[in-house]
Amino acid sequence: MSYRITNNQFDKFKRDFNGLVELYRKEYSVDTETDWMRYEKEYAKRLQTAMKELKPIIREAYAPLCNAKIIGRPSETQIVDKVAYCF
Numbered sequence: 001m002s003y004r005i006t007n008n009q010f011d012k013f014k015r016d017f018n019g020l021v022e023l024y025r026k027e028y029s030v031d032t033e034t035d036w037m038r039y040e041k042e043y044a045k046r047l048q049t050a051m052k053e054l055k056p057i058i059r060e061a062y063a064p065l066c067n068a069k070i071i072g073r074p075s076e077t078q079i080v081d082k083v084a085y086c087f
Contacts (some may be wrong), residue, residue, distance in 0.1 A: 005013075
């Protein structure tokens with residue numbers, strides 16, 4: 001069983017919903033100061049962890065390229081450097 005709503009009904013719902021969200025934010029949200037030093041340390045740690053997890057995937061991705069027959073003049077840049085440059 002499918003229900004269809006009109007654009008006017010959807011617009012009314014959207015206005016009502018946005019009003020409820022604003023009301024909720026006014027009543028229950030708490031403004032807090034951001035500790036930027038702690039935030040930057042956590043961000044750096046997450047970034048390092050992500051790169052550690054990505055390194056084996058990057059190696060696996062460029063392994064077939066290393067075995068491919070190169071046509072034309074040899075490149076001055078290694079394939080590893082080209083792939084790592086994207087990150």
